[in-house]
Amino acid sequence: MQRWSHRRLGRRTLEYGLTFLAAVTINFLLPYLAPGDPLLYVIGPEATELGPAERQAELARYGLDEPLHVQYWDYLTGALRGDLGTSLTYGQPVSEVLLARLPWTLLLVGLALLIAVVLGVVFGATSAWHEGDRTDMGLLTAIVVAMSAPGFWVAMLLIAVFAAWLGWFPSYGLRSGTPGATAFQSAADIVWHLVLPVATLTFVRLGSIYLIARNAVLSTLGEDFLVLSRAKGLSDRAVLYRHAVANSMLPVYTRFTLQVGVAIGGAVVIETVFAYPGIGRVIFEGAIDRDYPLLQGAFLVLTVTVIGANLVADLTYPFIDPRTAADGTEVSR
Amino acid sequence: MGSDGGDGTGGASDDALRISIIIDPGSAMNPYITNNARWDWLVDLVHDKLLFPSPFAGPEPALATDVTQVDDLTWQATIRDGVEWHDGTAFSVEDVAFSLRYYRDGPHSRNAHHANQVPSFEDVSVLDDETVEVETSYPTPTLAEITFADMPVLPEHIFSEVDDPTNYGDLAVGTGPYEIVEYAEGERLRFEATGDWFYGDTVVDEIVAEIIPDPAVTFTALKTGEIDSTVRPVPPETLGDLRGDDEIEVVEATQLQGVELRLNFSKLPFREHEFRWAVSRAIDIQSVVDIVMLGEAIPGTEGFPHPRSPWTAPDLELPHRPAEARAKLDELGYVDRDDDGVRESEDGDPLSFELTVPSNEPQYIRAGEIVADQLGDFGFDITVRTTDPGTVRSFYGRLDAYDMYISSSNFHLAADPDQFLMNHRGGPNLLWNVSPGQGLLGDHDADPEDLAYPEYERLQQAYFDATTKEEMLDIYHELNRLHNSQPVAIPLWYPLDHLAYRPDSYDRWAESPGYGIAHKWSFTEVEDRGDAVTKEFY
Helix, strand or coil, X not given: CCCCCHHHHHHHHHHHHHHHHHHHHHHHHHHHHCCCCHHHHHHCHHHHHCCHXXXXXXXXXXXXXXXXXXXXXXHHXXXXXXXXXECCCCCCEHHHHHHHHHHHHHHHHHHHHHHHHHHHHHHHHHHHHCCCCHHHHHHHHHHHHHHHCCHHHHHHHHHHHHHHXXXXXXXXXXXXXXXXXXXXXXHXXXXXXXXXXXXXXXXXXXXXHHHHHHHHHXXXXXXXXXXXXXXXXXXXXXXXXXXXXXXXXXXXXXXXXXXXXXXXXXXXXXXXXXXXXXXXXXXXXXXXXXXXXHHHHHHHHXXXXXXXXXXXXXXXHHHHCHHHCCCCCCCCC | CECCCCCCCCCCCCCCEEEEECCCCCCCCCCCCCCCHHHHHHHHHHCCCCEEEECCEEEEECCEEEEEEEECCEEEEEECCCCECCCCCECCHHHHHHHHHHHHHCCCCCCCHHHHCCCEEEEEEEEECCEEEEEECCCCXXXXXXXXXXXXXCCHHHHCCCCCHHHCCCCCCCCCCEEEEEEECCCEEEEEECCCCCCCCECCCEEEEEEXXXXXXXXXXXXXXXXXXXXXXXXXXXHHHHHCCCCCEEEECCCCCEEEEEECCCCCCCCCXXXXXXXXXXXXXXXXXXXXXXXXXXXXXXXXCCCCXXXXXXXXXXXXXXXXXXXXXXXXXXXXXXXXXXXXXXXXXXXXXXXXXXXXXXXXXXXXXXXXXXXXXXXXXXXXXXXXXXXXHHHHHCCCCCCEEEEEECHHHHCCHHHHHHCCCCCCCCCCCCCCCCCCCCCCCCXXXXXXXXXXXXXXXXXXXXXXXXXXXXXXHHHHHHHHHCCCEEEEEXXXXXXXXXXXXXXXXXXXXXXXXXXXXXXXXXXXXXXXXXXXXX
């Protein structure tokens, strides 16, 4: 187990706590910072049709007639209890709407990131091992071109080829929901629907992982311990994957943890194109309908995810590379 | 998560009719949440009104078998006997009275202003087991044809028990031909025929509304057979492809939608009636339609509101008059005083404006560029700004936020007289705030007194005083003409609404104005449809 110094743990907790508080505060202030009547952002354009009495009733209903600091405290304590308000679009608690969608986004993003990391590391290590030759140049060119393609374009291309032309995969949705399907058939149906969106997201995310892996492995390949490994007579594969790649993982891991947070928000386009019912779609529809409570909740989820991913990265670095315990903390495994 | 209480995996059978919709309606057909007119056809699968089908066709007897006007202010509706709600509870005259009162007095909804403003219910009373009486605040000769054909009747035994209908998420209970059996958020809604609809027999047993936001994916899914039809009109650039597909039929059926250039009437110089006349006559609307819509639309030169609405004045026009427009701008004192190609007012303010367009509508963006170019030839300096659609929608209540913008209106916003009147009162809404001090005016820079519109107010009062439909229509047509003589909403085009379906899956589609082809009468036996439909496609 890793042992953190109390001072470092306390400092980190305080930093992330303050970041979270800042994010929650900005989220709370959004309707007030935006021009116009805050009620517009809470109940929508119909706020303009209310008479004075109706308006006062709506203000009271949402607590908007309270002083700002009281509203802020209510919002803060509500957020900590998981009460993020009520969605205008769905008429349900925002937390319920988001919780229903989050697993599907995690499934999509998780699968895509996992595949992107595996492929990115394999391609990156292969490129580095063959630095400067045709394999390296071919991979580098292909992946840089691929990572330049916008996600929606890749999605449309895959749909045109694999859904419309070949008919191998569905063009939209999470599942077809065949009546009487067994649990296995339902799971297989979801996987079948996931192929194109996962492939698109993998395609979009692959490039950066590949480049980081390639550079990290390249810088490791010149290290003395690899010369020693070769001198011991280890196979190329063992030298590359057991020693070079294993010692190059820190930047890839950093990238991965950051992408976990960012990718949830970044799935907006993919989820919208594929009509996939995740958090990204909620953000898209919330923006279209100006459903501020829902957007605020979704942003909070994204913020927590990004902060959480950073925290996980921060806490686990010393396991991957003990040198990162920079304050002299002992790290044992 | 599905409102069926399950995990949303309850699926549709293979022979269900799958129709794609564009955006999640947000509820299992609760009219207090699913309250945008774009979902009316879905709500109407489950719910019925007193009269059918809408303010734009019929009226056919529905939950009311007869509606009569007793005097200028009093109407009586005879309620259909033997109808049951989907949960087996008997439908009664009390449900009707409850609904009308609830819309008037209850939480705010899309139907509230049709009960407490235009028109306005003074009193709703139950006379006997089959008769409900409505007394209005002013003569409303179209109460039956418009109001009663617009408001779904709610089950009293459910809504009287609900604290806040805007948060009520259970599967809706109605009297309509279809019962909603599943709502999987973000995925689909599933409806099953009840088999005992009072109006007629349904010929489609199961309807699935698939939520597909992306237009390209929608039409790909139609071509692959994953869906059988869509409420999304076929864009002009896709028409040729779909028309050439043997498995797909494309028909024309109006959804009574329009695309307009809206001018901020609270700001100078758009506040000046004659200035707006000059702007509307400077734009070559036909060329916008030819370029952007490839000619596949009704040009806005036919005026505002929608020219195919049965209520609209038949002689409206918004002609291109470039010479007169230039002369009018000169006459109003807007001339280029510093030879920079841009006209200035007498105070030296240049005619420099921002024209905002939603980023998700490429046709609007192109139209904005063309309008900016055209007005540039008249000495305007127009900057086209693209922004998110939510911001553009928020302009509805934000008079401080824009100069000009391009947006669309659906049938509810622009095709019936009551809503036309509603759009001129009560707030910073689409067309005007007719009466200074009346209701909220939102954020703007104008002195409310500057927004006085006596000509309009006079006609509006006459509208409220009219005791016969003919008299009211004459006044409404006057209002239409007044609007087109100084429009705050310049219509650019009215989509011809090419709608596509796979005839192998289902081919008994029919048009009901405002709904296009997707509505419950399309799924009803042909001989039972009556005047609810205006065109058949088989």
